[in-house]
Amino acid sequence: MIHLSDRVQAMQPSATFAIKAKAAALRAEGHDVVDLSAGEPDGSPPVEAPAAARAAIDAGRNRYAPVAGIPELRDAIAANYRARGVDVGRDNVLVTVGGKQALHHLALALLGPGDEVVLFSPYWVSYVPQFELAGATPVVVRTRPEDGFQPDLADVAAAITDRTRVILVNSPSNPTGCVISRDRLAALNDLAREHDLIVISDEIYDNLTYDGTEAVCFPTLSDDAPQRTVIVNAISKTYAMTGWRVGWMVGPVAIVKACAKLQGHSTSGVSPVNQLAALGAVTAPRDFLVPIKAALLKRRALLSSGLNAIDGFDVGPIPQGAFYLFPRVDGFFGRTTPDGTTIQTAFDVANYLIEQGVGVVPGEAFGEPQCVRISYALARETLEKGLEKLRAAVSLLS
Numbered sequence: 040m041i042h043l044s045d046r047v048q049a050m051q052p053s054a055t056f057a058i059k060a061k062a063a064a065l066r067a068e069g070h071d072v073v074d075l076s077a078g079e080p081d082g083s084p085p086v087e088a089p090a091a092a093r094a095a096i097d098a099g100r101n102r103y104a105p106v107a108g109i110p111e112l113r114d115a116i117a118a119n120y121r122a123r124g125v126d127v128g129r130d131n132v133l134v135t136v137g138g139k140q141a142l143h144h145l146a147l148a149l150l151g152p153g154d155e156v157v158l159f160s161p162y163w164v165s166y167v168p169q170f171e172l173a174g175a176t177p178v179v180v181r182t183r184p185e186d187g188f189q190p191d192l193a194d195v196a197a198a199i200t201d202r203t204r205v206i207l208v209n210s211p212s213n214p215t216g217c218v219i220s221r222d223r224l225a226a227l228n229d230l231a232r233e234h235d236l237i238v239i240s241d242e243i244y245d246n247l248t249y250d251g252t253e254a255v256c257f258p259t260l261s262d263d264a265p266q267r268t269v270i271v272n273a274i275s276k277t278y279a280m281t282g283w284r285v286g287w288m289v290g291p292v293a294i295v296k297a298c299a300k301l302q303g304h305s306t307s308g309v310s311p312v313n314q315l316a317a318l319g320a321v322t323a324p325r326d327f328l329v330p331i332k333a334a335l336l337k338r339r340a341l342l343s344s345g346l347n348a349i350d351g352f353d354v355g356p357i358p359q360g361a362f363y364l365f366p367r368v369d370g371f372f373g374r375t376t377p378d379g380t381t382i383q384t385a386f387d388v389a390n391y392l393i394e395q396g397v398g399v400v401p402g403e404a405f406g407e408p409q410c411v412r413i414s415y416a417l418a419r420e421t422l423e424k425g426l427e428k429l430r431a432a433v434s435l436l437s
């Protein structure tokens with residue numbers, strides 16, 4: 040008999056990948072499915088990235104790269120942060136297999152049994168499983184749709200105990216698109232100083248903000264913030280390169296070294312071809328983002344007005360970052376589907392919608408059972424078709 044570890048048995052599969060797989064399976068059976076659950080941009084990377092990868096293949100970059108990342112890429116990442124006012128160099132940078140692996144390393148390097156980590160719900164799907172794998176206790180502070188999901192500082196202060204080691208901040212947020220204001224980030228930085236906590240700042244959507252809103256780079260909040268802050272980022276969202284699996288952490292050398300040790304015994308680091316593609320991306324001229332952001336703004340307007348016009352969805356304050364809407368769907372609770380099922384949860388809403396040919400992610404996956412996540416990083420026609428299907432699905436409810 041196969042015995043699986045308690046740790047893996049306790050873990051749920053990633054809900055976002057599960058919806059994507061379900062949508063693909065329904066499509067393979069011939070159903071017409073519009074998948075609005077995607078966690079990735081639909082555009083193309085800057086041309087410099089694939090060109091650099093092709094050159095790397097032609098140059099025979101077939102061998103292991105240095106575990107911590109190729110020096111040119113670590114330098115380029117550090118230079119980009121220096122340009123934003125963070126005083127870092129190569130030794131502060133570890134290149135990882137996507138932002139996800141940086142977070143996983145940090146959980147293992149900073150936390151163990153008995154340690155607590157404060158994070159905000161709604162949260163990205165992998166934080167809690169990763170902290171639990173490390174044996175740590177996630178302490179979730181709820182943020183609310185009516186506050187635009189900005190954290191309440193009194194709630195954060197109340198969640199900190201003498202076992203708290205880490206605060207995790209994700210701004211702009213997946214799934215809400217909330218960009219935490221500078222004032223609130225500064226107050227979180229003060230709390231971290233007061234309680235001697237490490238801040239993990241997941242800034243993977245930092246280039247995707249709108250309406251003049253700035254995504255504050257956490258270590259720029261005070262002169263001492265870099266001593267206790269680790270930034271996590273990746274080429275995945277900014278450069279539309281989710282599949283290349285290149286990310287990084289930037290933080291204190293002792294933490295970077297500890298995580299490099301973990302990397303040396305797990306993946307041995309990232310393929311040199313992919314790292315050189317990442318180098319092409321992070322050194323490309325920034326203007327490639329202008330049309331992407333303009334298109335995302337139009338799509339956000341289309342999706343938010345379309346959803347608000349459907350009785351049952353409530354988008355609330357329009358989010359200023361990332362490419363998701365996280366509308367409330369509790370307006371559907373108590374309604375009945377054509378097969379006689381009463382909708383009671385966001386999970387029921389998502390389940391009904393996928394049966395009707397639209398993929399959305401239930402809020403339960405993010406710790407918020409009143410909402411669903413819908414992506415607008417999709418072509419206009421896809422969003423229009425998705426809205427049409429949503430209207431049709433909702434019209435069948437009684």
Ligand SMILES: Cc1ncc(COP(=O)(O)O)c(C=O)c1O
Pocket residue numbers: 078136137138139140163209212213241243272273274275281284285286
């Ligand atoms: C908030 C957040 N952090 C981290 C990640 C992981 O990024 P990557 O695909 O680079 O591993 C994602 C991906 O969806 C994300 O949304």
